[in-house]
Amino acid sequence: MATVPMDFGSENTSPVHPAYVKAVVEANAGYATNFEAEPWTERALESLKGLFETDQLWAFTVSTGTAANAIAIGAMVPPYGSVLCHWDAHTMTDECGAPEMFSAGARQIALPGEHGRLSREALATYLREARIGVVHAIQPSIISLTNLTEAGTAYRPDDIAGLTEVARKSGLGVHMDGARFANAAAHVGATPAELSWKAGVEVLTLGTTKNGSFGAETIVAFTPKYNTSLAFLRKRSGHFAPKSRFLAAQVQAYVDDGLWLVNAKHANRAALRMAEGLSSIAGVSLVHPTEGNEVFASMPPSMSDALETAGCKFQRDWRLHPRHNRFVTSWATADEEIDCMLDVCARAAQPAS
Ligand SMILES: Cc1ncc(COP(=O)(O)O)c(C=O)c1O
Incomplete structure (x- = not known):
């Protein structure tokens, strides 16, 4: 965990x-x-x-x-x-x-x-x-x-x-x-x-x-x-x-x-950080452009498993055509949470040696 x-x-x-x-x-x-x-x-x-x-x-x-x-x-x-x-x-x-x-x-x-x-x-x-x-x-x-x-x-x-x-x-x-x-x-x-x-x-x-x-x-x-x-x-x-x-x-x-805008900008920035990170990981593709605080990513089931095992919370199999997961950020999301999640995905993407 x-x-x-x-x-x-x-x-x-x-x-x-x-x-x-x-x-x-x-x-x-x-x-x-x-x-x-x-x-x-x-x-x-x-x-x-x-x-x-x-x-x-x-x-x-x-x-x-x-x-x-x-x-x-x-x-x-x-x-x-x-x-x-x-x-x-x-x-x-x-x-x-x-x-x-x-x-x-x-x-x-x-x-x-x-x-x-x-x-x-x-x-x-x-x-x-x-x-x-x-x-x-x-x-x-x-x-x-x-x-x-x-x-x-x-x-x-x-x-x-x-x-x-x-x-x-x-x-x-x-x-x-x-x-x-x-x-x-x-x-x-x-x-x-x-x-x-x-x-x-x-x-x-x-x-x-x-x-x-x-x-x-x-x-x-x-x-x-x-x-x-x-x-x-x-x-x-x-x-x-x-x-x-x-x-x-x-x-x-x-x-x-301007609390509405401060909080929204924070959440959007966090989602963009996640989207950019996921885009560079083999086997992951973004299903929709990231224009707010939600990221929709298709990834191998083994990567979703790895995220769950690490304790990551997200909506698995949000939609099935194509099958993908939904990740939501908020005013409270910290960069460390994103980086940790990206790290789990990157490790899961590496072929087992
Ligand atoms: C697009 C959209 N509309 C409305 C709602 C409001 O739903 P709730 O009744 O859960 O506050 C949500 C919540 O997920 C939503 O995503």
């Missing part, structure tokens, strides 16, 4: 960043009104408006990314509607049908695209043949983009604008799953505004958990048109936090002093 942790299973296995803990401890002073009628929620809202450079912003905190996506989609899509997304979208593969449940039966439609990015051509083709307005057919209602994508790649503002243009021509809304929004922004070098409402996103589920907080996701709406549904669905699903100040304090910490 190695002496350093080598934990690349998920950002969720990392400790909470001290700045988020500090924010919660500071908020834990005396009584405060419940259900968002306290100053922390107001301050978090102002911070988000500053970060996204707009007053046209409404925020709904919840405790998990699945809840944020499902409530957002439920508010945007009628039961007879559909969500057009990449086949690998977290909403499709990892949310146990929550978007379908919260929308009272809408369907998710899986579309293709290279390296996790929804293809504009595939979207346009689907919409041409979707029989919009025909009562017999399910009605496309929104597109849902994930940034970072599930393949660890980033959409740029132009990519998003191109997709939203196609969607809007057919009257569709635009949702973005931003569980790793900060990592995408850090890679692309665009502002949060450029990566969201300026490119046509109407509702963003903004993740702070993967940035180091502990359970403060925010549905950020850039239009008031879904607000009633968002507010009632959040309450009805049990996600309107009575002790709201502790969620709001974390959202404010995410924005303040």
Whole structure:
């Protein structure tokens, strides 16, 4: 067993960043009104408006990314509607049908695209043949983009604008799953505004958990048109936090002093270090470009075995075509963990003498 942790299973296995803990401890002073009628929620809202450079912003905190996506989609899509997304979208593969449940039966439609990015051509083709307005057919209602994508790649503002243009021509809304929004922004070098409402996103589920907080996701709406549904669905699903100040304090910490960007840059740098190291090891190939804090690597099973034996945590056989592993870095990842993991892989690559 190695002496350093080598934990690349998920950002969720990392400790909470001290700045988020500090924010919660500071908020834990005396009584405060419940259900968002306290100053922390107001301050978090102002911070988000500053970060996204707009007053046209409404925020709904919840405790998990699945809840944020499902409530957002439920508010945007009628039961007879559909969500057009990449086949690998977290909403499709990892949310146990929550978007379908919260929308009272809408369907998710899986579309293709290279390296996790929804293809504009595939979207346009689907919409041409979707029989919009025909009562017999399910009605496309929104597109849902994930940034970072599930393949660890980033959409740029132009990519998003191109997709939203196609969607809007057919009257569709635009949702973005931003569980790793900060990592995408850090890679692309665009502002949060450029990566969201300026490119046509109407509702963003903004993740702070993967940035180091502990359970403060925010549905950020850039239009008031879904607000009633968002507010009632959040309450009805049990996600309107009575002790709201502790969620709001974390959202404010995410924005303040650029913590979101500092943590995302750290995690991205760690992933790049890993990706560069793995690329030089015989028998390893990267399945997707590394544009954020995730590395997807195909390697011989004996190398995966060696990593497990050394105590390394990662998602083995993440996807099977081609078979590959997923490694995730976070604000907490240390260079020594990466170097130790690379050392195990390099040794496993050497032919036995
Ligand atoms: C792309 C994406 N969206 C949303 C989520 C949120 O999931 P959770 O409900 O685990 O917070 C995740 C977490 O893995 C994710 O990777």
